[in-house]
Amino acid sequence: MSIVSIITVGDLKHAEEIARRLVGERLAACVNILPSMRSVYRWKDRVEESTEFILLVKTEQRVFEKMKRRVLELHSYELPEIIALDISEGLEGYLDWISSNVE
Template sequence: MSDPTTVLLCYCTCPHAASAQHLADALVGESLAACVNRIPGIHSTYRWKGKVTTDVEELLLIKTTVERFEALKQRLLALHPYELPELIAVPVERGHTAYLDWVRAAGED
């Protein structure tokens, strides 16, 4: 992932709507992401501190670039209420060219 213009789709879960909206506003407002979609009602089952837990969360789909990822990660970690926030970035291999160009340009405003 050495090309800084590569578009990334990042996944992050949040415990509730307020924290999800706060993160979305900050990441887009600070030009770290072009767009953040919030998907409520995600049911997550995971092992945490030796116990299997199930929670209802909101999933954020964050669109950014490799160039902005490190700054996005640092901001997300600073604002997120979880002790260990999920942040997974997947490179976008294909898509609507005009949309991907818009994501790339979003940090230039």
């Protein structure tokens, strides 16, 4: 099953590095890097704010654990956001393309 994984990173350099590695290592078919946004969150009993980038990672459920481990190796955060959403519907050819470009 195809999924979209959402990952936040602190700067464009890390966003590009993670995206290139995931696609290059066939852990993702495509990664979109969304421009900077503001995040407000609770961390260690404090309300924090920071500028982050969002990675939208198109991949397959079958490689999610491997992809997650790779992101953890590359990521600069102590506890990065790495979540996944099932793609329940989509253009069949596009979903086939995702599947055929992920190992």
